[in-house]
Amino acid sequence: MHQTRDMRLVTIDDVRAAAARIRGNVVRTPLLPAAWGGDAERPLWVKPESLQPIGAFKVRGAFNAIAAATAGPAAPTDVVAYSSGNHAQAVAYAAAAYGLRAHIVMPEETPEVKVAATRDHGARVVLCGAGQRESVAAQIVAETGGTLIPPFDHRDVIAGQGTIGLEIAEDLPSVRTVLVPVSGGGLASGTGVAIRALCPRAEVFGVEPELAADTAEGLRRGHRADWSVADRNRTIADGLRSQPSELTFAHLQQVLDGIITVSEDEIRSAVREFAYRAHLVSEPSGAVALAALRRGGTPPGETVVILSGGNIEPVMLRQILAE
Amino acid sequence: MHQTRDMRLVTIDDVRAAAARIRGNVVRTPLLPAAWGGDAERPLWVKPESLQPIGAFKVRGAFNAIAAATAGPAAPTDVVAYSSGNHAQAVAYAAAAYGLRAHIVMPEETPEVKVAATRDHGARVVLCGAGQRESVAAQIVAETGGTLIPPFDHRDVIAGQGTIGLEIAEDLPSVRTVLVPVSGGGLASGTGVAIRALCPRAEVFGVEPELAADTAEGLRRGHRADWSVADRNRTIADGLRSQPSELTFAHLQQVLDGIITVSEDEIRSAVREFAYRAHLVSEPSGAVALAALRRGGTPPGETVVILSGGNIEPVMLRQILAE
Numbered sequence: 284m285h286q287t288r289d290m291r292l293v294t295i296d297d298v299r300a301a302a303a304r305i306r307g308n309v310v311r312t313p314l315l316p317a318a319w320g321g322d323a324e325r326p327l328w329v330k331p332e333s334l335q336p337i338g339a340f341k342v343r344g345a346f347n348a349i350a351a352a353t354a355g356p357a358a359p360t361d362v363v364a365y366s367s368g369n370h371a372q373a374v375a376y377a378a379a380a381y382g383l384r385a386h387i388v389m390p391e392e393t394p395e396v397k398v399a400a401t402r403d404h405g406a407r408v409v410l411c412g413a414g415q416r417e418s419v420a421a422q423i424v425a426e427t428g429g430t431l432i433p434p435f436d437h438r439d440v441i442a443g444q445g446t447i448g449l450e451i452a453e454d455l456p457s458v459r460t461v462l463v464p465v466s467g468g469g470l471a472s473g474t475g476v477a478i479r480a481l482c483p484r485a486e487v488f489g490v491e492p493e494l495a496a497d498t499a500e501g502l503r504r505g506h507r508a509d510w511s512v513a514d515r516n517r518t519i520a521d522g523l524r525s526q527p528s529e530l531t532f533a534h535l536q537q538v539l540d541g542i543i544t545v546s547e548d549e550i551r552s553a554v555r556e557f558a559y560r561a562h563l564v565s566e567p568s569g570a571v572a573l574a575a576l577r578r579g580g581t582p583p584g585e586t587v588v589i590l591s592g593g594n595i596e597p598v599m600l601r602q603i604l605a606e
Numbered sequence: 607m608h609q610t611r612d613m614r615l616v617t618i619d620d621v622r623a624a625a626a627r628i629r630g631n632v633v634r635t636p637l638l639p640a641a642w643g644g645d646a647e648r649p650l651w652v653k654p655e656s657l658q659p660i661g662a663f664k665v666r667g668a669f670n671a672i673a674a675a676t677a678g679p680a681a682p683t684d685v686v687a688y689s690s691g692n693h694a695q696a697v698a699y700a701a702a703a704y705g706l707r708a709h710i711v712m713p714e715e716t717p718e719v720k721v722a723a724t725r726d727h728g729a730r731v732v733l734c735g736a737g738q739r740e741s742v743a744a745q746i747v748a749e750t751g752g753t754l755i756p757p758f759d760h761r762d763v764i765a766g767q768g769t770i771g772l773e774i775a776e777d778l779p780s781v782r783t784v785l786v787p788v789s790g791g792g793l794a795s796g797t798g799v800a801i802r803a804l805c806p807r808a809e810v811f812g813v814e815p816e817l818a819a820d821t822a823e824g825l826r827r828g829h830r831a832d833w834s835v836a837d838r839n840r841t842i843a844d845g846l847r848s849q850p851s852e853l854t855f856a857h858l859q860q861v862l863d864g865i866i867t868v869s870e871d872e873i874r875s876a877v878r879e880f881a882y883r884a885h886l887v888s889e890p891s892g893a894v895a896l897a898a899l900r901r902g903g904t905p906p907g908e909t910v911v912i913l914s915g916g917n918i919e920p921v922m923l924r925q926i927l928a929e
Contacts, residue, residue, distance in 0.1 A: 313633050315657055318699075318727075333885040334638055334654070376641075404641075558923070562656040562887040562916030593885030600881070601927050604920070 292534055293438050293473060295480035298445035301343070304350040305443060308380055309342050310335050312447075314454040314587065319560040320573070325460075325586045327576070330451060331563055333593030337404075339522075339569075340444060340470055340591050341373035345432060347443030349377045352430045360384060361429030365416040367393040368522055369592055370434040375406035386429065388420045396596070435469030436528035445473025451587050452481035459584025462572035464591050465489035465498050465542065466523040468531030474589065475538025486540040486582055490575040492518035492550065497526050498535060499542040507532050519547055519599075522568030522592060543581075545574040553577065554603045557590065566595040567603075615857055616761050616796060618803035621768035624666070627673040628766060631703055632665050633658050635770075637777040637910065642883040643896070648783075648909045650899070653774060654886055656916030660727075662845075662892075663767060663793055663914050664696035668755060670766030672700045675753045683707060684752030688739040690716040691845055692915055693757040698729035709752065711743045719919070758792030759851035768796025774910050775804035782907025785895035787914050788812035788821050788865065789846040791854030797912065798861025809863040809905055813898040815841035815873065820849050821858060822865040830855050842870055842922075845891030845915060866904075868897040876900065877926045880913065889918040890926075 312335070314328045321327030332340035352359055364374040365388035378385035385406035389398060390413060398408050411419040424431050433440060447470070451458060461478050465471045468489075475487045491499055494517040500508035507527060515524040527535060545553075553570035556577075557563045565573075572588035575581070595603075635658070637651045644650030655663035675682055687697040688711040701708035708729035712721060713736060721731050734742040747754050756763060770793070774781060784801050788794045791812075798810045814822055818838040823831035830850060838847040850858060868876075876893035879900075880886045888896075895911035898904070918926075 310636050310638060313636060313657065315633060316659055318659055331657070334636065336639055336641060338885050558887050559920050562661050564881055564885040564887060597882050597927070601924065604924050604927070 289438060290530060290533065292537060293441045293445060293476050295477060297438065297442040298449050298473060298477050301347040301439070301442040302446045302449055305343055305346040305446065308346045308377070311450065314451060315561070317561060320556070321586065324583045325581070328455060328585070328587045329561055329563070330447060330587055330589045332447065332589065332591050333563060333565060333569060337369065337372040337376050338593045339369035339373065340447060341369045342376060343446050344440035344443035344469060345370070345373040345377040348432045348437060348439040349381055349383065351439045353381060359428065359430040361386060361427040362432050363420050363423045363427070363429045364388070364432045365420045366434055367397060369594055371397070371401045372404060374432050375401050375404035379405045386423045386427065388416045388423070390416060434525070435467030436530055441469050441473045441531065441534065443473065444470045445477045447589060448474035448477025449481070452477060455585060455587065456482060457585050458482050458485045458587055460581050460586040461485060461487045462490055462575050462581065462586070462588045463487065464523060464568055464571045464589065465491050465535070466568070467525040468498065468527035468535050470591060472531045472534030472538065475534065479538050487538060488575065488581065489535065489539050489542045490571040491542055491544050492520045492523055492571065493544045493546055494518040495520070495523050496544045499544050501532060502536065502539065502542055520550055520568040520571060522566060523571065543575040543578060545571050545578060549574040549578060551603050551606060555606070558604060563590060564593045564595065564600065565590050566592050569593060612761060613853060613856065615860060616764045616768060616799050618800060620761065620765040621772050621796060621800045624670040624762070624765040625769045625772055628666055628669040628769065631669045631700070634773065637774060638884070640884060643879065644909065647906045648904070651778060651910045652884055652886070653770060653910055653912045655770065655912065655914050656886060656888060656892060660692065660695040660699050661916045662692035662696065663770060664692040665700060666769050667763035667766035667792055668693070668696040668700040671755045671760060671762040672704055672706065674762045676704060682751065682753040684709060684750040685755050686743050686746045686750070686752045687711070687755045688743045689757055690720060692917060694720070694724045695727060697755050698724050698727035702728045709746045709750065711739045711746070713739060758790030758848070759853055764792050764796045764854065764857065766796065767793045768800045770912060771797035771800025772804070775800060778908060778910065779805060780908050781805050781808050781910055783905050783909040784808060784810045785813055785898050785904065785909070785911045786810065787846060787891055787894045787912065788814050788858070789891070790848035791821065791850035791858050793914060795854045795857030795861065798857065802861050810861060811898065811904065812858065812862050812865045813894040814865060814867050815843050815846055815894065816867045816869055817841040818843070818846050819867045822867050824850070824855060825859065825862065825865055843873055843891040843894060845889060846894065866898040866901065868894050868901060872897040872901060874926050874929060878929070881927060886913060887916045887918065887923065888913050889915050892916060
């Protein structure tokens with residue numbers, strides 16, 4: 284049996300190449316000084332990825348993967364993805380910009396608003412039963428010759444998300460602490476690769492909900508931990524219910540200095556703090572890095588929290604703001 | 607009797623000089639593509655000044671005026687301003703960055719939260735009775751030898767706000783329509799100067815609440831209209847209750863292609879649209895440009911709305927989002 288997967292870790296050169304590929308298609312988000320949220324010991328900045336088209340960092344990886352695929356000798360006319368969340372819209376949006384057909388496989392129970400948003404970007408949505416999404420996506424790939432764009436388990440996707448770390452290093456070379464949400468691990472892997480390479484004095488901490496803390500457990504044990512879907516689905520942070528793949532877990536072992544876990548109440552409180560103090564609407568998954576800072580115990584020095592996305596249902600936003 | 611006021615209009619060179627002075631102290635806000643809010647005929651971008659330190663564009667003018675004053679031969683050690691709103695915090699914030707003492711004159715009825723926010727930036731707050739703020743400020747200037755930083759009636763303040771127009775022109779040279787809130791007129795004057803100079807094909811429209819539409823009336827009549835404070839205070843858009851000075855009115859006559867007025871309901875609806883679609887918290891005053899676009903009738907082509915600020919009380923935000 285031989286290894287057919289490319290398991291090399293993403294390098295800073297991969298991230299730089301991604302930055303060149305996606306320029307002009309994603310927002311170069313500013314690093315916002317947050318006098319409201321830091322203090323003399325830990326001055327704070329926010330990286331607001333909620334300002335991206337489709338409202339989340341996922342466009343970075345999607346654009347990089349699609350740009351890389353179309354640059355090759357066998358440029359596809361179709362791309363395929365399975366996701367019920369921000370990745371679905373990101374692939375639909377990026378495919379439209381490249382004039383490609385997008386086929387997005389979504390579970391039948393996906394809220395209609397997310398299906399509609401994905402269709403609004405011109406994608407074909409294929410609904411499927413529980414546990415079938417990977418096989419349905421594989422079938423569409425076989426039928427169309429399309430390229431599969433996975434949500435995190437792909438070097439080009441990781442390198443695309445890593446452009447966030449590159450931009451943080453450009454804007455704040457003296458950064459000491461970066462706090463980044465962890466789910467499938469693409470964002471934390473890519474960001475960590477860039478920060479490690481460019482700001483070697485900085486520490487990078489992943490952040491997970493206590494109710495979906497499989498990566499915290501996995502890093503402690505030295506191998507991936509498997510939490511049940513039912514367990515992970517308990518958290519309000521619906522973007523943080525995935526688990527790392529072998530590839531992203533290998534990155535996280537290399538680039539993270541630790542994992543901080545946060546409670547549901549702390550997540551909700553951070554959503555309020557972003558809205559009332561930073562004028563930014565965050566989804567629960569997007570607010571965990573700020574929640575981790577508030578928990579205390581992070582190292583002193585210039586601190587960056589990544590606000591990963593802002594796609595929250597109006598009713599949930601109103602509910603959290605009223606608490 | 608001779609003219610002692612400098613009534614020359616601000617030029618694009620003044621705006622460029624301002625941009626050089628304030629760089630590094632204000633956020634270079636991105637121009638956000640807003641697929642959620644535009645269409646093929648009027649693609650839309652948002653300039654989110656709510657992301658500035660203190661949550662509003664006012665830091666641009668404050669930093670430029672303070673930087674210009676301190677560059678002169680008689681650099682002050684104190685600055686003075688009168689304001690109950692975003693300008694108070696902007697001057698306090700900019701003065702602190704320059705190591706200057708700030709004296710901010712505020713009406714006695716100013717909400718405690720705004721007084722506290724101004725003090726948090728290290729400013730001395732001087733409360734005064736109704737109608738006394740200009741005389742109290744003049745007295746502090748006499749006592750301290752400080753420099754008065756007016757909220758809009760000053761060429762350096764106008765040039766500072768104009769850097770918004772400069773950035774729009776840099777990021778979207780093909781812009782056809784710019785929609786900008788009008789109150790005292792500093793923002794609209796400066797932005798208009800820059801857009802006129804750099805994007806001569808573009809049209810610039812001021813936006814006012816119907817309930818504080820003194821500038822709409824003034825431009826129709828060819829001279830400033832004076833609305834009572836009681837009338838202007840009816841609008842929820844508390845940042846748009848001022849009236850242009852001679853200096854800003856002269857700019858607005860030159861640089862605006864028209865004024866659009868919007869209703870209170872349209873303003874509230876635009877606050878919701880920013881929160882739910884753009885993930886941005888806007889104060890009512892900050893949302894009028896989007897309200898004007900929704901009213902219809904603006905020219906076709908690439909359209910930019912300036913979201914001027916995000917400082918809204920939590921209770922008002924919750925109330926508007928629940929409507």
